[in-house]
Amino acid sequence: MSSSVKIKTLTIDERQVGAREDQTILDVARENGIKIPTLCSLKGLSAYGGCRMCIVEIAGTPKLLPSCMTTVEEGMVVTTNSDRIKKYRRSLLELYFSERNHVCSVCATNGYCELQSMAQEVEMTHVHFPYMYPQLDIDATHERFILDHNRCISCTRCVRVCDEIEGAHTLDIKDRGIDIRVITDLDHPWGESETCTQCGKCVHVCPTGALIERGKSVGEMSKRKQLLPYLTKMREAHE
Amino acid sequence: MTPEEFKKIGETHQKKREAFKYNINVCTAAACVSLQSEKVKDELASQVKEQGKKESCRISGTGCLGLCASGPLVTINNGQALYGGVKPGDAADIVKSIDKKPVKRLEIPADMPFFARQTKIALEHCGNTDPEVLGDYLALEGYEALYNCLTTMQPVEVIDTMVKSGLRGRGGGGYPVGLKWSTVHKAVGTKKFVICNADEGDPGAFMDRSMLESDPHSIVEGMAIAGYAVGATHGYVYIRGEYPLAIKRLKAAIKQAERQGFLGKNICGTPFSFDVEIRLGAGAFVCGEETALIASIEGKRGTPRPRPPYPAQYGLWGFPTLINNVETFANISPIVRKGADYYASIGTERSKGTKVFALAGSINNTGLIEVPMGITLREIVFEIGGGIIGGKKFKAVQTGGPSGGCIPDEYLDMKVDYESLAQVGSIMGSGGMIVMDETSCMVDVAKYFMDFCRSESCGKCAPCRVGTAQMYNLLNLISEGKATMHDMELLEELCDVVRNTSLCGLGQTAANPVLSTIRFFRDEYLAHIKDKKCPAGVCVIEHKEEAVL
Numbered sequence: 001m002s003s004s005v006k007i008k009t010l011t012i013d014e015r016q017v018g019a020r021e022d023q024t025i026l027d028v029a030r031e032n033g034i035k036i037p038t039l040c041s042l043k044g045l046s047a048y049g050g051c052r053m054c055i056v057e058i059a060g061t062p063k064l065l066p067s068c069m070t071t072v073e074e075g076m077v078v079t080t081n082s083d084r085i086k087k088y089r090r091s092l093l094e095l096y097f098s099e100r101n102h103v104c105s106v107c108a109t110n111g112y113c114e115l116q117s118m119a120q121e122v123e124m125t126h127v128h129f130p131y132m133y134p135q136l137d138i139d140a141t142h143e144r145f146i147l148d149h150n151r152c153i154s155c156t157r158c159v160r161v162c163d164e165i166e167g168a169h170t171l172d173i174k175d176r177g178i179d180i181r182v183i184t185d186l187d188h189p190w191g192e193s194e195t196c197t198q199c200g201k202c203v204h205v206c207p208t209g210a211l212i213e214r215g216k217s218v219g220e221m222s223k224r225k226q227l228l229p230y231l232t233k234m235r236e237a238h239e
Numbered sequence: 240m241t242p243e244e245f246k247k248i249g250e251t252h253q254k255k256r257e258a259f260k261y262n263i264n265v266c267t268a269a270a271c272v273s274l275q276s277e278k279v280k281d282e283l284a285s286q287v288k289e290q291g292k293k294e295s296c297r298i299s300g301t302g303c304l305g306l307c308a309s310g311p312l313v314t315i316n317n318g319q320a321l322y323g324g325v326k327p328g329d330a331a332d333i334v335k336s337i338d339k340k341p342v343k344r345l346e347i348p349a350d351m352p353f354f355a356r357q358t359k360i361a362l363e364h365c366g367n368t369d370p371e372v373l374g375d376y377l378a379l380e381g382y383e384a385l386y387n388c389l390t391t392m393q394p395v396e397v398i399d400t401m402v403k404s405g406l407r408g409r410g411g412g413g414y415p416v417g418l419k420w421s422t423v424h425k426a427v428g429t430k431k432f433v434i435c436n437a438d439e440g441d442p443g444a445f446m447d448r449s450m451l452e453s454d455p456h457s458i459v460e461g462m463a464i465a466g467y468a469v470g471a472t473h474g475y476v477y478i479r480g481e482y483p484l485a486i487k488r489l490k491a492a493i494k495q496a497e498r499q500g501f502l503g504k505n506i507c508g509t510p511f512s513f514d515v516e517i518r519l520g521a522g523a524f525v526c527g528e529e530t531a532l533i534a535s536i537e538g539k540r541g542t543p544r545p546r547p548p549y550p551a552q553y554g555l556w557g558f559p560t561l562i563n564n565v566e567t568f569a570n571i572s573p574i575v576r577k578g579a580d581y582y583a584s585i586g587t588e589r590s591k592g593t594k595v596f597a598l599a600g601s602i603n604n605t606g607l608i609e610v611p612m613g614i615t616l617r618e619i620v621f622e623i624g625g626g627i628i629g630g631k632k633f634k635a636v637q638t639g640g641p642s643g644g645c646i647p648d649e650y651l652d653m654k655v656d657y658e659s660l661a662q663v664g665s666i667m668g669s670g671g672m673i674v675m676d677e678t679s680c681m682v683d684v685a686k687y688f689m690d691f692c693r694s695e696s697c698g699k700c701a702p703c704r705v706g707t708a709q710m711y712n713l714l715n716l717i718s719e720g721k722a723t724m725h726d727m728e729l730l731e732e733l734c735d736v737v738r739n740t741s742l743c744g745l746g747q748t749a750a751n752p753v754l755s756t757i758r759f760f761r762d763e764y765l766a767h768i769k770d771k772k773c774p775a776g777v778c779v780i781e782h783k784e785e786a787v788l
Binding site for chain 1: 523525540544545547693694695696697698699700701702704705706707708709712713729732733736739740741742747
């Protein structure tokens, strides 16, 4: 780190904290043990700003800003868990659950799912928006992995890890709005993919049961959460 | 090119025109073209030949004359006579009567309020030049503003002129142009870019299209001046692929400007270089959002990213980038030519100058108008617009497209400026104005706009992706008479969630049409829910007989 990096001081949840000027609010909060819920953000991948769970209030700004992509400023006063934000987070999470078919009781990642534990964390007791029950496919053509669109929350962690860490860019996104889907290659079955290196990183960064290993039954698919931090750490050490 | 040289080109063109006693201009903007104005033009030319009036009559195409409702439009000597609804078969009569009394059945009075009440600045050349001829533009002081900026003004002076003029961004947000330019000017970068946002996507809006079709050089000139002011050497016009005529004319204009040295290296013999490229949009509404637009130009999926950092600091390929809308750029050269004080003298305290609106919907004079800020909605709808079709009752006017709101009749005397519109829950937007009469159902209108937002949401952030789909489903239930008051509460709750948690402007404003119709027409919603009736008779509600067990 060059010596010219400036240090800023700011307030997060009434605590004075110091930060490098290039750090995001989320980074600083985590360093200081302040928990901000996230779904699309993952250390080691580029920031996306799509899940909206990490929104925070900043004094003087009427809009709620995603802490994962907002860099710190001198004298900033940040609130991460006001009643208003908590309410929005719960509503957002309910929207996630209403979007596709998140049926925990028959899901391979039951018990290991980030969406599930997030719901417990924000004290979501039920979904009061109508469930949309879309009819979605499952791509089980790959010999080792399964892509289940019913469980996908479109966080694009898999797309980013495939592109940024593995360098294969097998996974991407097609269509828009509610029809958005994760695809492999140019929307061909995963099993026919010539670019997939079968590394499985996508499976282990997926927060839900959308990407799982073949042969895992209900509640058997735990994710190797340490895989990505380990990889990035080793790469940094190598550089 | 020296100013003498390009003035000379303009003058020769002017003389060529004046050599003819009658200059017959046929509107060749998209609305009139769709009504066969090209055929009218050809027929006029052959009639002129046939009747032996080739010496005195000159036929040329021109840009939008504004009154699209009465197309195709033909004007003689810029307003000496104005004809509407001209069919190819009328050409003979028009040419026959050219030195006599005008043809009564086609004549449109040139002094009607539609024309008399307008103040044309951005549209000053629309309708009196041939958009495909550079000489026509030069004859009307074209590129003089650019030349004067390059030779007599420092970039900061140009920016100062914009600050003084009080011009605000015409794309919808209304951000002060001078402030934006000065931010980009001050931003540090080895390269800078200027982008013209011509991805006009609001339903019912056609201002940008008409301006590009009618006066493409003024946009090119405005961009070059902006480039000089902020220190950029490269410009992009991001235009939607659905505008083939505008693209064709803009391409031609860029080529002509390059050939005459108004674009390219060392413009007008000065050290300033600037070029303009066209990028075509592929039909995504969200690409009108500046960060999504930048992603699209970069060749990526057109999705927005959170701001800050704003494009002024971190824009195209990470360089400081100035993004303005077509109408904003069209205002630049008139402001430089006529002076900031002139522009600032028009309009209201906080909204200066004029605004172009596209009148659409249930209104007699649909078309393109430019009016001073601060004019009332009543003047626009009932004087310029000529009132409601068929003498029906006015119900609401929708401004700002899917991000705007519906304004009911009690606000007809409200002044049209950025602040007033925001106060009643709508926005200025880019200038679409859809007028609705008593036969419109406001639930149906809200449903229409929500359907638009739902299908145009990029899907990146959950509140917009799922929220708009949920809201559409609820609105659908209401319009079918199947909703309960609980659904209404859910709808209002979703409006709040989507507005406050969405990533970009699309989601943050998607609820506006719903919120404003609920605010002003709550009783219509209640009629659908409680009485299972659509007061306007638009929504089809099936009444099921209660099952008797």
